[in-house]
Amino acid sequence: MSTALVQELSFRERIAMLRATKMRHTEEKWREIGSLDMDDLPIMLPPPEMRKIVRIVSGSGIVISDALFSNFIPTSNHPSGGFFGARACGENFRALLDIHPPYVDPVSSLAGGYMASFLAYRDPAWNPDCDYAHLHAEQNLYKLHHGIGAVQHFCQDMTIGFRLGWNGLLDQIHRYRGVQRDDEAQELYDGLEQCVLGIQNWIERHAAAARTMAREEMRPELRKNLFELAEMNAALVTRPPVTFREACQWMLWYQLAAKMYNMSGSLGRIDQFLYPYFVADKERGILTDEEALFHLACYFIMDTSYTQLGGPDAEGNDTTNPLSFLVLEAAHLLKIPVNVGVSVGAHTDRRLLRRGVEILFEDKTGIPKFLGVDRTSEGFARNGYPIALGRERTYSGCHWCAIPGREYTVNDCVKINLPVLFDTALRDMMSDPALEKNTTVLWARFTHHLRRAVDVIAQSLDFHMDHMFQVYPELMLDLLCHGPIERGRDASHGGVEFYNLCVDAAGLATTADSFAAVEQRVDRERKITWVQLRQELDADWAGPAGERTRLMMKQIPRYGSGSSRADDYGKMIAGLFTTSVKAKPTPHGFNMIPGIFSWAANIVMGKDVGATPNGRHAQSPISHGPNPDPGFRKDAAPTALAITVAGIQPGYGNTAPMQIELDPGLSKNNEDIDKIVDLIITHFDLGGTQINMNILDKKAILEAHKDPSKYPDLVVRVTGFSAFFASLSPEMRQIVVDRIIAEG
Numbered sequence: 001m002s003t004a005l006v007q008e009l010s011f012r013e014r015i016a017m018l019r020a021t022k023m024r025h026t027e028e029k030w031r032e033i034g035s036l037d038m039d040d041l042p043i044m045l046p047p048p049e050m051r052k053i054v055r056i057v058s059g060s061g062i063v064i065s066d067a068l069f070s071n072f073i074p075t076s077n078h079p080s081g082g083f084f085g086a087r088a089c090g091e092n093f094r095a096l097l098d099i100h101p102p103y104v105d106p107v108s109s110l111a112g113g114y115m116a117s118f119l120a121y122r123d124p125a126w127n128p129d130c131d132y133a134h135l136h137a138e139q140n141l142y143k144l145h146h147g148i149g150a151v152q153h154f155c156q157d158m159t160i161g162f163r164l165g166w167n168g169l170l171d172q173i174h175r176y177r178g179v180q181r182d183d184e185a186q187e188l189y190d191g192l193e194q195c196v197l198g199i200q201n202w203i204e205r206h207a208a209a210a211r212t213m214a215r216e217e218m219r220p221e222l223r224k225n226l227f228e229l230a231e232m233n234a235a236l237v238t239r240p241p242v243t244f245r246e247a248c249q250w251m252l253w254y255q256l257a258a259k260m261y262n263m264s265g266s267l268g269r270i271d272q273f274l275y276p277y278f279v280a281d282k283e284r285g286i287l288t289d290e291e292a293l294f295h296l297a298c299y300f301i302m303d304t305s306y307t308q309l310g311g312p313d314a315e316g317n318d319t320t321n322p323l324s325f326l327v328l329e330a331a332h333l334l335k336i337p338v339n340v341g342v343s344v345g346a347h348t349d350r351r352l353l354r355r356g357v358e359i360l361f362e363d364k365t366g367i368p369k370f371l372g373v374d375r376t377s378e379g380f381a382r383n384g385y386p387i388a389l390g391r392e393r394t395y396s397g398c399h400w401c402a403i404p405g406r407e408y409t410v411n412d413c414v415k416i417n418l419p420v421l422f423d424t425a426l427r428d429m430m431s432d433p434a435l436e437k438n439t440t441v442l443w444a445r446f447t448h449h450l451r452r453a454v455d456v457i458a459q460s461l462d463f464h465m466d467h468m469f470q471v472y473p474e475l476m477l478d479l480l481c482h483g484p485i486e487r488g489r490d491a492s493h494g495g496v497e498f499y500n501l502c503v504d505a506a507g508l509a510t511t512a513d514s515f516a517a518v519e520q521r522v523d524r525e526r527k528i529t530w531v532q533l534r535q536e537l538d539a540d541w542a543g544p545a546g547e548r549t550r551l552m553m554k555q556i557p558r559y560g561s562g563s564s565r566a567d568d569y570g571k572m573i574a575g576l577f578t579t580s581v582k583a584k585p586t587p588h589g590f591n592m593i594p595g596i597f598s599w600a601a602n603i604v605m606g607k608d609v610g611a612t613p614n615g616r617h618a619q620s621p622i623s624h625g626p627n628p629d630p631g632f633r634k635d636a637a638p639t640a641l642a643i644t645v646a647g648i649q650p651g652y653g654n655t656a657p658m659q660i661e662l663d664p665g666l667s668k669n670n671e672d673i674d675k676i677v678d679l680i681i682t683h684f685d686l687g688g689t690q691i692n693m694n695i696l697d698k699k700a701i702l703e704a705h706k707d708p709s710k711y712p713d714l715v716v717r718v719t720g721f722s723a724f725f726a727s728l729s730p731e732m733r734q735i736v737v738d739r740i741i742a743e744g
Helices: 011-032 086-099 133-141 158-177 183-216 220-236 244-262 275-284 289-302 322-334 350-363 373-381 387-392 418-431 439-471 475-479 508-524 530-538 543-554 565-582 599-606 638-646 670-685 698-706 730-743
Strands: 051-057 063-069 266-268 306-309 340-344 369-372 415-417 498-506 591-596 658-662 690-695 715-717 722-724
Touching (some): 011 289, 086 244, 133 439, 158 244, 183 244, 220 244, 244 275, 244 475, 322 340, 322 350, 340 670, 350 670, 350 690, 373 387, 508 565, 638 670, 658 730, 670 690, 690 715, 698 730
Antiparallel strands (some): 051 063
């Protein structure tokens, strides 16, 4: 046997090999599928004979590229050709799992990978019998992302699965089937049982594949690893995990299945629920820090779910532990999109914050992000809950938190497009001859339409809550929530304890700057009349005269510049939105919680808006989240941005994240790291809730934008998520470039 076959690979070498494999899979997806303006999904392309590329729509209404099995045809239970309800969804998901090829990498300590999204087969995605035509007119008028049909976007409790295992979950289903005997419960149990049985068969086939591969593997350490994978996964088909490695493997199976079912991306506080296994294995002498780091890296290669590090327990005590740092180091080693958030608060471990900032400087990947856990906990308590519940909420998505296993939220799925409301208000004012034409009247019309949009959202959410369980229930998340199995009710229909439905505003800067522009240029300076402005907007600033007018309207003190009228309007709009959402619950009594966030939907939402008085062209993207538009200050002062975003927070537990781009000229010396640590703490002390940060070189980002193929492993913080820059569409890349050029 050659020396190359005898020499044992180190954990670091194996991580490098796994990363190279991931990059190969990623580049294959780019070639076959094209751009993907969302989280870096670990989905792999299926074998060519099972491959078909389609366009699918996510639960939040965004078009996603994906690959699916062309030889899988779901069984319909409805004349429309779709399949609806727990039983049909569970049976079809099991059928998909049953034909899903196993994936085992002999270098990894964990088995499994996913190659298909169940969402892709939902055609139609909504049951036409559940008709909400009575809401269509105003949903379309305001271009609302109304939330009907939204999937996942809340957080499971992984400890349920760790405690029970797959057989234990089956036992729970069988036990409560005899207790909750109504038709709704029985159908839910049928669907849940099919999911578990499908997952067990899927795992069992992976164990068999690993055993077969082991017999053919020439390298002794890889052969040993494959036999371990076979033995471990054969056991995990039925029993709960016992060791740290087994817990990582069980977690991966669940997360892969959840992603296949409806692209769920929540994970929660990984350094808390894995910590007992970590401590026990260390005490038994069967786990080193290096091995734990390797298992974590193997997990993140295959799943980039959202996870929180550190933060308070229910009593307010910091929970940071040695595993928190190892998770951070795993992300550092991989240098791929990993959605890790570091908690920052009055009592959190400053060493974790500092290490996070050091990694930002070293890796320049936008990872980690930073979580203002004190502000979100306090804000959640303003909804009438004990602050202990606010502390239990965990970072689980782009900008959002949820109580693991106990709270249903539809976070990040419901959005109000503020520039659409502005344009509707302007058209109202201009078309009514009885109305005086001035900014005061415009604000009154805007207020009316914003409040009406919130009312329509509230009615839409009630409709969703009434019918979602009949259409596409949350089967995978139901398995690891407290209540759905016990009550026989889907999480969307009374299965969990708390219901706090997220409503986000988008396009704040576009709207604030537009109000300030018309107040200054039309009302005060009279540089242009209201009629002329409307004509210019309808013509999208056409011709040389239109361009001169556009630049005149744009060149005002803008939102983010400090003490400007646009800043005043930003606060007024955020305040009006917050009070409108919190004025009352939905008609059925569900609490709504406001946030300010657009996600990557600012491109899609921009296509619904004509030209706006801030100088924006028709159908171009609206402003991102609560941030000012790029170039809001000539000095691009980070402190100005921190103050601006902190000043418009809704303050009820959901976030308005600050997106900030920093100059890579900042060095890794202690002084510059201290400056960034201080900036993060200051923003949260001022009321901020979350920070997404990039440290990227302008020259490199411009070169990568020109030819992304030359920079396949360049990672950027896009918004709440990080992604490979080359995977983004040209339009989304341009948004990132504009931010970095203007603010970096």
